[in-house]
Amino acid sequence: MHHIRLGQQLIRNELVEATGLSQPTVTRAVTALMQAGLVQERPDLTLSSGPGRPNIPLELAPSPWIHAGVAIGTKSSYIALFDTKGRTLRETILEKSAADLDPDTFIEHLMAGVNRLTTGIELPLVGIGVATSGKVTNAGVVTASNLGWDGVDIAGRLNYQFSVPATVASAIPAIAASELQAAPLPHPDQPTPVTLTFYADDSVGAAYSDDLGVQVLGPLETTGGSDLDTLGMSPEAALSTQGFLSRVSDQGIFAESLGELVKIAATNDKARKLLDDRATLLAHAAAAAAQQRKPATLVLAGSAFSEDQKGRSVFAAQLKKEYDAEIELRLIPTHRENTRAAARAVALDRLLNEPLSLVPKTS
CATH class of the missing domain: 3.30.420.40 (ATPase, nucleotide binding domain)
Known part of the structure; x- marks a missing residue:
C-alpha cells in the first residue's frame, strides 16, 4: 500500500523487488487491496514483455472513503479531511481555545467542526485522528498542562460520536510519522x-x-x-x-x-x-x-x-x-504546515498500518 500510494504505476514484479516479498505474497496482497477498492489495475497501460502473462500496471484507486485529521492547539485547532493518497480535500481552523473551555465543551465544538466538513461529501468517513500536546495513553486519553486537560478520554468520545476508529497521538511523534509516511521505503536489504x-x-x-x-x-x-x-x-x-x-x-x-x-x-x-x-x-x-x-x-x-x-x-x-x-x-517552515503534517499523519495511520481493517462492514 505504501509503495503504490507514493508511486505512479507499478507492476507486481516491481513490488516483489521493492518489498523483498515473494510473488505469491505480493499477488495476494494486491488482490486484497483491489477487492477493498484501494488499488486498481490499468490495462490500458499494459506493458508487453513477450510470452506469458502481460504486466498490468497498478495504481491507487480513486479514494473509496475519507479520513479526518485534527491538530489541537492551545488557542485554535486545525481540522481537515484527507483522501487515501493524503491529499487535503477540505480544511478549516476551529477558532476555539482548548485552554479556555472545559474539555467536554471543546470536544463538542471539535465534533461539530468535523461534521460541518463532511457535509455534502458522499464518501464514508472511516477513521479520525487527533494530534495534541501533552501525554497520550494507548487508549487515547490525554493529559496536557497547556490545555488544562487531565485524563480526557477524547478517543472514546470521538469513537462514540462517529462510530469509526479514533487514533490519538502526541503532536511530536505525529510529525515524525508524517516524515515516514512521505518517504519511499528503502529496500529490505x-x-x-x-x-x-x-x-x-x-x-x-x-x-x-x-x-x-x-x-x-x-x-x-x-x-x-x-x-x-x-x-x-x-x-x-x-x-x-x-x-x-x-x-x-x-x-x-x-x-x-x-x-x-x-x-x-x-x-x-x-x-x-x-x-x-x-x-x-x-x-x-x-x-x-x-x-x-x-x-x-x-x-x-x-x-x-x-x-x-x-x-x-x-x-x-x-x-x-x-x-x-x-x-x-x-x-x-510554517505553523500551518506543522499542523497539517500532524493531522494528516494521525488521519492516515490506520490506513498505512492496517488498510484492510478500514473496509466498511456490510450488513
Missing part, C-alpha cells in the same frame, strides 16, 4: 535512515523514525544555567512557548506570544539575548538527542524555529558546536 524530529512550541520534545517505526525519546537532557534562569527545570517545562514567556516575564519583558516577543527583540537587546539563550538551550537538547540516535536528518518543527529566524541561526551554530557528525537539517 537496506536499513531505514534514522530521522530525528525536534519540536519546540506549546510543548518541547523529540521523536525519531527507523526500521521499527516512530519512537518518542525519553526526557530531554536537563538545561544548564543561563539568563533564562532554567537551572533545575526540564526543557519541557522551561523552553515550551508558555514556559519560555513566563521566564521572560520574570526578567521584566512581557509578551502575549512568541511572535510579539520577536518583534520586541528587534529593538530590545535584552529580549534578543533571551531568545538566543532559548535557541542555545534547545540546540543543546537537540544535540544530546542526536548523540543517542545518530540520525541522517534532523527535522525542526514548531514556532521556536518558524517564527524566530535569528534564533534559528543561533540554534544551527550551537548544534554544530555540540554535534559534529554530518547531518541534514530540514525545517518545517
Whole structure:
C-alpha cells in the first residue's frame, strides 16, 4: 500500500523487488487491496514483455472513503479531511481555545467542526485522528498542562460520536510519522535512515523514525544555567512557548506570544539575548538527542524555529558546536504546515498500518 500510494504505476514484479516479498505474497496482497477498492489495475497501460502473462500496471484507486485529521492547539485547532493518497480535500481552523473551555465543551465544538466538513461529501468517513500536546495513553486519553486537560478520554468520545476508529497521538511523534509516511521505503536489504524530529512550541520534545517505526525519546537532557534562569527545570517545562514567556516575564519583558516577543527583540537587546539563550538551550537538547540516535536528518518543527529566524541561526551554530557528525537539517517552515503534517499523519495511520481493517462492514 505504501509503495503504490507514493508511486505512479507499478507492476507486481516491481513490488516483489521493492518489498523483498515473494510473488505469491505480493499477488495476494494486491488482490486484497483491489477487492477493498484501494488499488486498481490499468490495462490500458499494459506493458508487453513477450510470452506469458502481460504486466498490468497498478495504481491507487480513486479514494473509496475519507479520513479526518485534527491538530489541537492551545488557542485554535486545525481540522481537515484527507483522501487515501493524503491529499487535503477540505480544511478549516476551529477558532476555539482548548485552554479556555472545559474539555467536554471543546470536544463538542471539535465534533461539530468535523461534521460541518463532511457535509455534502458522499464518501464514508472511516477513521479520525487527533494530534495534541501533552501525554497520550494507548487508549487515547490525554493529559496536557497547556490545555488544562487531565485524563480526557477524547478517543472514546470521538469513537462514540462517529462510530469509526479514533487514533490519538502526541503532536511530536505525529510529525515524525508524517516524515515516514512521505518517504519511499528503502529496500529490505537496506536499513531505514534514522530521522530525528525536534519540536519546540506549546510543548518541547523529540521523536525519531527507523526500521521499527516512530519512537518518542525519553526526557530531554536537563538545561544548564543561563539568563533564562532554567537551572533545575526540564526543557519541557522551561523552553515550551508558555514556559519560555513566563521566564521572560520574570526578567521584566512581557509578551502575549512568541511572535510579539520577536518583534520586541528587534529593538530590545535584552529580549534578543533571551531568545538566543532559548535557541542555545534547545540546540543543546537537540544535540544530546542526536548523540543517542545518530540520525541522517534532523527535522525542526514548531514556532521556536518558524517564527524566530535569528534564533534559528543561533540554534544551527550551537548544534554544530555540540554535534559534529554530518547531518541534514530540514525545517518545517510554517505553523500551518506543522499542523497539517500532524493531522494528516494521525488521519492516515490506520490506513498505512492496517488498510484492510478500514473496509466498511456490510450488513
